[in-house]
Amino acid sequence: MQNSTNVITSCSVSEDYKQILLPLTYSVVFVVGLLLNGVVLWMMCCRTKKWSCSMIYLTNLALADLLNVLSLPLLIVYYCMDDRWMFGAVGCKLVRFFFYASLYASILFLTCISVHRFIGVCYPIRCVDYTTKKIAIVGSVIAWILVVVQVFPTLMFSNTGLINNQTVCYDLTEPHNLNQYFPYGITLNITGFLIPFAIISICYCSIIRTLSKSEESITVGNQIRRKSIRTIVVVCIIFAICYVPFHITRTIYMFVAVYMPLKDCSVLKFVMMSYKIWRPIVNFNSCINPVLFFLLNDRNRTRILAELGK
Template identity: 50%
Template sequence: MEAFHICPVTNYYKRILLPVSYGLVFVLGLTLNGALLWCVCARTRRWSSTVIYMVNLAVADLLYVLALPPLVISNAMGGLWPFGDVICKGVRFLFFVNLHCSMMFLTCVSLHRFIGVCYPIAAVRIRTKKLALFASGSVWVLTTAEILPTLVFAHTGVINNMTVCFEMTNPKQFKVYFPYGLFLAIVGFLVPFLVVVTCYCSMMKVLYCRVAGSISNARTSHVRNKSLYTLLMCILVWSHRATASEEQTAE
């Protein structure tokens, strides 16, 4: 088997930084998303369209973090995969499905807020529970279909006498995988990213113009600034999540 040179920085990244990062994400994600789901299910009697999107986002995030423990163990062992081929495929599939679902639900939330802020009259007719349920179901079905090829590409292999779990494919299948990887980059990242940025930029413009056109005082300025900061944070969070997805796909 062909020998591979291991860069010290890459080795440090995989053995220490990735396990620590994934471990923190697992603990925080499991705790916070679990608490959110418990609060919503226990205390919310009437579910609005906003609650439906947020619950689906929390479920996707919760399932995403459940795929992290095997990856933490594998990276801490220097890339060794001791769990077998079936779990390799299952973990990769679960990881990418829920990561992409999270990004798509964030996109749905962005569109939901965009309609409410920029088209408040039409929002009464458009932002319904029925549409939210349909959109949520479509996200799960379409994203699952989009990531199904992972079950074919992801598999275990041997490098330097060590069993590893390939993220999406091995180097020999790169030409076969490339069109699919390009499809994921465009449909799973570029299009949602453009939608989110467009929505939040439009909302910031509308909020700024509305407050600027009204009587300016300390309270309205505070509300405007708070709203703008919130929108900027949403863009940064989505961008970070999408970048993480692209980094995992590229490994």
């Protein structure tokens, strides 16, 4: 195994693009994400009298998104100041922790929504006992516990450091810790992304197969059919734009940084830039996730339009 510190420090990569791309991206996500998720939580807390299982999962999804959105102002200042971190080591650890907690909580609650939709379409009578609000609340609590357990090590790995006498906040960990971080990073990818992604894929394949049968489609009903199709489309868009590219580039970056020979920096430069470009894009999940709230229930759209018309 090569010395990761030497790999990173010996390859100089121009990152001037970050001073424009990252503040702009994070600012858009902050404004749009705060607005949309704020509306979702306001609708749930102030305008919804009867909560369903889907509403419980969507509320937790909005909370997960806000966890990330509210930490973005620190990163906006950080990159506007030309990578000068002014918020201390604790602030750095918390920002990284909130990002990964929000990311994997979002994936887990999208998984919960997909499984709930799968049961409602494929086994509406046989599994009716597994679609109660009590199950949804217990499932949400378990999901948050799993996320905290998965992401807790980021508080130990994330830290500040000095580059050219300038304090920076490392995203994954310090360069000399990459060898130790790599097994954890791969484990996090598998448990936080790959397994939920496989579950969601199985659920959607089963839903599509069920809906494609004419007799089953009649049994399911047009309303559930529309909701299922909307869920599949939105979740697939989220994974295609945000989660899949991010995890692929992140995995390749970690592997190259740890295992590639020191003599050739071209590959490392390419994968490093690819990862750092997709790193802010993954935050757009906080803007797309709230769309599910408005698409899964026609009454939600009606209430929003009524409030806007006042």
